[in-house]
Amino acid sequence: MVLRPPAAPFRHPRSRRAPHGFARLGLRALVLGVTVSAWCQAAPAEGAGAQAHRSSRPPPMPQKRAADEQDSPIKGATLTLADAVFLGLRDNRAIRSAYIDRIAQKFDLRVAEDRFSPQLGVSGSAVRQSIGAIGTSTVQVSPGASILLPTGATLGFAWNTSFTDVAGTQTRRSTADVTISQPLLRGGGTEVTMAPLGIARLTERINRLNLKRTISNTIGQVILAYRSLLQAQESWQLAQNSLKRARELVDVNRSLIQAGRMAAVEIVQSEANVENQQIRVLAAARSIEIARLNLLQLLSIDLGTAVIAGESTSPERLRPDLRNVMRIALSERPDFLGQLCVVEQNRPGLTVAENQKLWDLSVFASGSFGGRTVTSAAAKDSQRIADGVIGVQFNMPLTGLQREQPAVQASTALRTSELQLAAIRQGVELQVRSAVTDIEMSWSQLEVARKARTLAERALAIENEKLRAGRSSAFQIRALEADLRDAEQQQLNSAIAYLNALTTLDMALGTTLKTWHIDLAD
Numbered sequence: 001m002v003l004r005p006p007a008a009p010f011r012h013p014r015s016r017r018a019p020h021g022f023a024r025l026g027l028r029a030l031v032l033g034v035t036v037s038a039w040c041q042a043a044p045a046e047g048a049g050a051q052a053h054r055s056s057r058p059p060p061m062p063q064k065r066a067a068d069e070q071d072s073p074i075k076g077a078t079l080t081l082a083d084a085v086f087l088g089l090r091d092n093r094a095i096r097s098a099y100i101d102r103i104a105q106k107f108d109l110r111v112a113e114d115r116f117s118p119q120l121g122v123s124g125s126a127v128r129q130s131i132g133a134i135g136t137s138t139v140q141v142s143p144g145a146s147i148l149l150p151t152g153a154t155l156g157f158a159w160n161t162s163f164t165d166v167a168g169t170q171t172r173r174s175t176a177d178v179t180i181s182q183p184l185l186r187g188g189g190t191e192v193t194m195a196p197l198g199i200a201r202l203t204e205r206i207n208r209l210n211l212k213r214t215i216s217n218t219i220g221q222v223i224l225a226y227r228s229l230l231q232a233q234e235s236w237q238l239a240q241n242s243l244k245r246a247r248e249l250v251d252v253n254r255s256l257i258q259a260g261r262m263a264a265v266e267i268v269q270s271e272a273n274v275e276n277q278q279i280r281v282l283a284a285a286r287s288i289e290i291a292r293l294n295l296l297q298l299l300s301i302d303l304g305t306a307v308i309a310g311e312s313t314s315p316e317r318l319r320p321d322l323r324n325v326m327r328i329a330l331s332e333r334p335d336f337l338g339q340l341c342v343v344e345q346n347r348p349g350l351t352v353a354e355n356q357k358l359w360d361l362s363v364f365a366s367g368s369f370g371g372r373t374v375t376s377a378a379a380k381d382s383q384r385i386a387d388g389v390i391g392v393q394f395n396m397p398l399t400g401l402q403r404e405q406p407a408v409q410a411s412t413a414l415r416t417s418e419l420q421l422a423a424i425r426q427g428v429e430l431q432v433r434s435a436v437t438d439i440e441m442s443w444s445q446l447e448v449a450r451k452a453r454t455l456a457e458r459a460l461a462i463e464n465e466k467l468r469a470g471r472s473s474a475f476q477i478r479a480l481e482a483d484l485r486d487a488e489q490q491q492l493n494s495a496i497a498y499l500n501a502l503t504t505l506d507m508a509l510g511t512t513l514k515t516w517h518i519d520l521a522d
Contacts, residue, residue, distance in 0.1 A: 073285040074233050076306025081226055084299065085516060088222040089215070091300040098214045105207040112200030118147045137165040144177075152193040153182040160370075168377055175370030175385050185358040192355045195348035202341045209341070211520065213334035216512040222298050223503050229291040230309035231496045236284035238488045242481065243277040245460075249477055250274055252467060261470050270474050273481075313495045317443055318502065320436050325509055329432050332510035336428050339421045346414040353410035357403045360395040428508070435505035442498035449491035456480070456487040 089095060124141040144158030156179040164171040182188065250270045256262035296303050330336060367388040374381045397403065460480045466472035506512050513520070 071285075073236060073288045074308055076308050078310035079226075079307040081223065081309075081311050084222050084226045084295065085219055087299045087301065088218055089518070092218050092222075092298065093300055095215055095218055098211050102207065102211060105204065109200055109204045112197050115197065116148055116150070118145050120145050134167050136167075137163075139163045148193070150190050150193055151182065152188040152190075153180060155180050160368075170375045172373045172375075173370070173385075174372075175368045177366065177368045179364070179366040181362055181364040183360070183362040185361045186355060187360075188362070189355070191348070192352055195352050198348055199345050202345045206338045206341045208520070209334040209338045212510075212513060213338075215518070215520070216334070216507060216510065218298070219512050219516065219518075220503060220507045222295070224500060225291070225295040225298050226309055226311075227496050227499055227503075229288065229295050229307075230311060230313065231492060232284065232287040232291040233309055234313055234492050235489065236281065236288055238485070238492065239277065239280040239284045241488075242485050243274065243281055245481060246270070246274045246277045249474065249481070252464075253474055256467075256470075262474075266474055269478070273478055313492060313499075315446075315495060315498050315502070318439065320439060320505060322433065322436050325436065325505070326429060326432055328511060329428050329509045330425070332514075333428050333508075334510055336421075336424050336510075339417065339424050343414070343417045343421055346410065346417050350407070350410040350414050353406040356406050359397075361392070362394075363390075363392050365390040431508040432505070435501065435508045438501040439498070439505060442494060442501045446491070446494040446498050449487065449494040453484070453487040453491045456484040460484050 120143075122141070122143045125138070126140075127136075127138045129136050129138075140160070140162040142158050142160045144156065146154060146156040148154055156177075158177045159174070160177055161174045162172070187193075250267065253262060253267045253270050257264050257267060292307060293303055296305055296307070365388070368385055369387075370385045372383045372385055460477070460483075463472050463477055463480050467474070467477055506515050
């Protein structure tokens with residue numbers, strides 16, 4: 001039988017009921033002690049590129065504009081962020097590999113738990129030997145069971161049955177053998193005996209936390225790759241808008257030349273600007289293709305699939321409280337919780353190592369109860385067997401440092417793990433503080449970028465009016481156009497940076513799975 005990980009171990013993020021305005025994204029996180037609302041809204045039915053294509057086309061180059069629309073890289077099936085996350089969870093190879101590893105990890109826990117279960121077995125032999133003229137046949141079967149008790153005692157039971165035939169004399173022996181051995185010093189006691197099971201259960205918890213971290217990191221990678229595609233699409237649209245304005249400026253220049261209000265040589269720079277903007281459009285189209293391939297690779301789907309990122313780039317402001325988010329991080333971060341488990345593992349490990357320094361002293365007892373029958377040609381003899389043994393055994397080494405070595409190593413491992421825990425805690429605090437600061441700074445940059453874009457649009461509109469009235473120049477228009485391009489790009493970059501800062505905070509808190517309402521199918 002071939003064991004396979006579940007093909008779709010998660011429910012779709014949109015399968016659960018969410019408040020109004022959250023259905024398309026479903027991105028929520030505990031930041032202010034309450035659920036954080038989604039910062040992306042669903043894209044309209046018509047993409048941003050369609051709005052640009054509806055704009056009026058200047059008459060000088062209608063064929064070239066039609067070609068631009070036909071070659072638009074923004075085409076294919078619209079993919080929401082929730083869809084991308086769902087596909088990543090279903091097909092991502094890193095997640096599937098983690099689930100394959102979980103098969104062996106869960107079996108390791110079963111082995112550790114089986115340590116205190118009765119161990120059943122059957123042993124036996126059949127021997128035929130000949131020494132000189134005497135032939136001997138022996139058959140022996142011994143079913144038995146043994147069990148380890150929480151005190152460290154070992155209890156065993158076996159039913160030994162044997163048959164021997166020597167020169168016509170047959171001997172049958174059947175006895176019930178019971179043995180028990182209880183360590184008094186080394187290896188004795190509930191704390192020492194149960195320590196391996198406790199360590200195995202902590203290891204299983206660490207493995208689950210590692211699975212959670214793998215899934216959370218994958219979701220974060222998918223979200224960032226999705227936003228890279230969204231940013232590339234918007235950059236291409238901004239380049240298209242800039243190209244359209246450059247062509248409109250050429251049209252205005254031609255009108256002014258025909259009216260005798262501008263020298264014919266001045267249009268050359270405007271036409272060169274059109275070609276430069278065309279280069280920007282082509283570069284933006286290439287960026288879209290690279291971002292699309294990166295996203296499809298994370299989703300583990302056909303790289304030839306045409307997809308469009310369909311979310312909005314207009315986020316809402318969130319105000320995370322540092323004290324609350326720090327408390328959440330320390331209760332949710334897989335790496336911090338995993339290191340806590342490592343410390344808890346090393347403590348019983350030290351106890352076991354200290355126990356190994358003791359002398360080996362134990363009591364034991366055994367008994368055999370049954371019978372023995374000897375049959376020959378002359379007679380038949382039967383005997384009852386009731387043998388018992390009880391005693392004490394010990395082993396007391398007087399020299400050698402080998403017994404001290406495990407205790408020293410265990411003590412060092414415990415102290416090192418405690419130092420690593422402190423370092424991870426400080427690292428968590430550093431990441432959370434940085435994420436909160438990035439959110440505040442990114443929002444401030446976004447507000448400034450919005451104002452700068454508004455002012456740049458107004459300045460360009462005023463200068464265009466002055467140009468039509470003959471009170472400005474094409475050089476001034478191109479300078480203001482460059483300012484507007486920079487302002488538009490800066491606003492887009494700031495919006496994406498703010499959205500990514502929110503995602504980074506979600507990952508720093510370790511609440512990604514809660515944000516997307518994902519239950520591990522483990």
